Amino acid sequence: xxxxxxxxxxxxxxxxxxxxxxxxxxxxxxxxxxxxxxxxxxxxxxxxxxxxxxxxxxxxxxxxxxxxxxxxxxxxxxxxxxxxxxxxxxxxxxxxxxxxxxxxxxxxxxxxxxxxxxxxxxxxxxxxxxxxxxxxxxxxxxxxxxxxxxxx
Amino acid sequence: xxxxxxxxxxxxxxxxxxxxxxxxxxxxxxxxxxxxxxxxxxxxxxxxxxxxxxxxxxxxxxxxxxxxxxxxxxxxxxxxxxxxxxxxxxxxxxxxxxxxxxxxxxxxxxxxxxxxxxxxxxxxxxxxxxxxxxxxxxxxxxxxxxxxxxxxxxxxxxxxxxxxxxxxxxxxxxxxxxxxxxxxxxxxxxxxxxxxxxxxxxxxxxxxxxxxxxxxxxxxxxxxxxxxxxxxxxxxxxxxxxxxxxxxxxxxxxxxxxxxxxxxxxxxxxxxxxxxxxxxxxxxxxxxxxxxxxxxxxxxxxxxxxxx
Numbered sequence: 476x477x478x479x480x481x482x483x484x485x486x487x488x489x490x491x492x493x494x495x496x497x498x499x500x501x502x503x504x505x506x507x508x509x510x511x512x513x514x515x516x517x518x519x520x521x522x523x524x525x526x527x528x529x530x531x532x533x534x535x536x537x538x539x540x541x542x543x544x545x546x547x548x549x550x551x552x553x554x555x556x557x558x559x560x561x562x563x564x565x566x567x568x569x570x571x572x573x574x575x576x577x578x579x580x581x582x583x584x585x586x587x588x589x590x591x592x593x594x595x596x597x598x599x600x601x602x603x604x605x606x607x608x609x610x611x612x613x614x615x616x617x618x619x620x621x622x623x624x625x626x627x
Numbered sequence: 628x629x630x631x632x633x634x635x636x637x638x639x640x641x642x643x644x645x646x647x648x649x650x651x652x653x654x655x656x657x658x659x660x661x662x663x664x665x666x667x668x669x670x671x672x673x674x675x676x677x678x679x680x681x682x683x684x685x686x687x688x689x690x691x692x693x694x695x696x697x698x699x700x701x702x703x704x705x706x707x708x709x710x711x712x713x714x715x716x717x718x719x720x721x722x723x724x725x726x727x728x729x730x731x732x733x734x735x736x737x738x739x740x741x742x743x744x745x746x747x748x749x750x751x752x753x754x755x756x757x758x759x760x761x762x763x764x765x766x767x768x769x770x771x772x773x774x775x776x777x778x779x780x781x782x783x784x785x786x787x788x789x790x791x792x793x794x795x796x797x798x799x800x801x802x803x804x805x806x807x808x809x810x811x812x813x814x815x816x817x818x819x820x821x822x823x824x825x826x827x828x829x830x831x832x833x834x835x836x837x838x839x840x841x842x843x844x845x846x847x848x849x850x851x852x853x854x855x856x857x858x859x860x861x862x863x864x865x866x867x868x869x870x871x872x873x874x875x876x877x878x879x880x881x882x883x884x885x886x887x888x889x890x891x892x893x894x895x896x897x898x899x900x901x902x903x904x905x906x907x908x909x910x911x912x913x914x915x916x917x918x919x920x921x922x923x924x925x926x927x928x929x930x931x932x933x934x935x
Contacts, residue, residue, distance in 0.1 A: 518897035526887075566864065613899075617892050617908075620901030626865030 504563050507553035510546050517542035518616070521609055524602065536605040537598030540590045543612055547584035551577065564625045572622075579619040586611040650796030652739040660729050664764050671769025674762045676913040678755070678833040680770075682906035683712040697722070698776035703749055703862050707847065708785035710749035718775035731767045732760070738799055745795035747783065748802070748847065754835035756805040762833065802848035807831060809854065812928035819924060822917075826925025829918060830855075834911075839867045839903070856932025865902070873931045885923035886916070 521539040523529035554576075559567050569576045590608035599605040655663075675681070681694040683701050698721075699712040716722035723731065730741040738745060738752035746752060788794060808831050812818040830836045841849045842858035857869030872878035880888075884895045889911040892900040900908045911919060 515897055518893075522893060522897045613893070616899035617901065617905050620899050621905040624901045626860050626863065626867060626902040626904075 503553040503555055503558045504561050504565075507550060507565075508563075510550045510553070513542055514546045514550075518613070521605070522613075525606055525609065531602040531605060533598030533600060533605075535598075536608075537594050539605075540587065540594050540598075540608060540612075544584070544587035544591050547580065547587045550583075551580045566623050566625050569623050576619075576623055579615065579623065582618065583612070583615045586615055646797065647793075649800060650745075650793045652743050652745050652796060653737045653799065654739060655729065655732050655736060659760065660732070663728050663732055663760050665728055665771075666761060666765035666768045668765070668769040668772050671765035671767070673914060674758075674766040674833060675769050676910040677829055677918070678758075678766065679835065679907060679910050680715070682903065682910065684715050695773045696776050697770075697773060698778060699780035705749070705861055707789050708783065710747060710783050710785075711781045713780045714776060714778065715770070716776035717771055717773055718777055721777055721779045722775060723770070724775060728764060728767050732763050735763055736805065738795070738803065745792045745799065747792075747795065748798070751835040751838045753803055753849070754832055754838060756803060757807070757828070757832035759828075798846065798848070801846070808837065808851055809925075809929050812925075813930055816928040818928050822921045822924045823928060825918065826921035826923070829914075829922055830925055834907075834922070836870070840870050853932050855926070855929065860902075863902075869932060870926055871929055871932045872927055873933065877926075878931060882920065882923035882927050885926055886919040889919045889922065890916070 517539045520529065520535060524531045524535065524539075529535075554565065554569055556570065559565055559570060590612055593599065593604070593608045599608050680697065681689065683703070684697040684699050685694045685701075686696065686698065687701055689696070697714065697716040699714040701712040703710040703712070714722045717724040719725045726734075726741060733739045733741070734746065734750075735752055735758065736756040738748065738750065740746060783790075807827060809827060812820070812823050837849055837855060839861055840855045840857060841851070842853050842856065843861075844850055855870050858867050860867050868877065870877050880895055888894055888900070889908055891912075892905070892908045894900075911922070
């Protein structure tokens, strides 16, 4: 009986988990916006440290880079056909020039991959190392936003 | 009856004559022309970036050295039709290599070509009209040093009545005014007057910020009462933001935030610059830090324009 109940609970939790995933996948605009919000939050932390407004810490540096890398792997998967309609800042050029958009995403994952390698197990040791790792990542933001995001 | 027809005819001739006269191209005064002199290319390079010439006249997507090849060709798709940026390289045949400094000053400040034709205000001479003679002389000297690019750009694609250049003479009478837009800093701000003046010059003059950030009326003239208050994008989708010190908007940016954005391309929230503003920001990043601070000081002390 106990085993049955446990199994049921596990199934229920798994079901909830699946439901959660399904919901996000149903709304690609909300999903990609949440991913980009995590990038923005990470950029805020990284930029704050680079400007000297927040004390540098290797653990924080590593978190910034890891967030960017994860986003670079997932972000591009949430632009299905038709999701240019709705409350989105995405420009039609994403779908009209899919190869160009993919190339911009590749630039981001390339930059984050190199930063992750440089960051190592403990994160970039000091602020200069962090700046060197982040520079190329930050450079990719506007090169994509120039062509693929609506003006605002 | 016959008399009425004659009167009408005479009135029509007078009206046509007046319209013809009023639409004539204008030129710099002989006095101003006499003070112009070809200046220093080194100073002129800074004027070149402040003026954003390459953003329209270099090839789309150009970076680095390619920004100095001003062959034109960029298409600006607007509600009035498609404007194609012309070749302003130093080519004598296809660019402006054969121009005198006076030709250049007439184009930049009066929107009048060496042949006496009116330019369309897609070329922002309404802003460049506020530039100093010294800056024009330096810019002219710098542009002479840039590579000659062969080949003329395509013609504009405009429908009636916008395809009649002569009519622009009337438009210029209404909307071409080199006077400053904002007379003095909004009171209540602790302003370094010299810094603010420099910022006003850069924003209202060479930087031509108002051309996109200020809304236009039905005739395409800027609504100066909503100066820098944001507007529908003149090309493509979206809106150009309000950059006046409004509460709950741009007003929350400090002067340091504005200067940092112009240098780095990042907003205080670490969103990045996008769209055409990428070119503008990269141009501003080439100016001395004091110029970015001046722009920030100016933008912090102009009238706030409420959202519309």
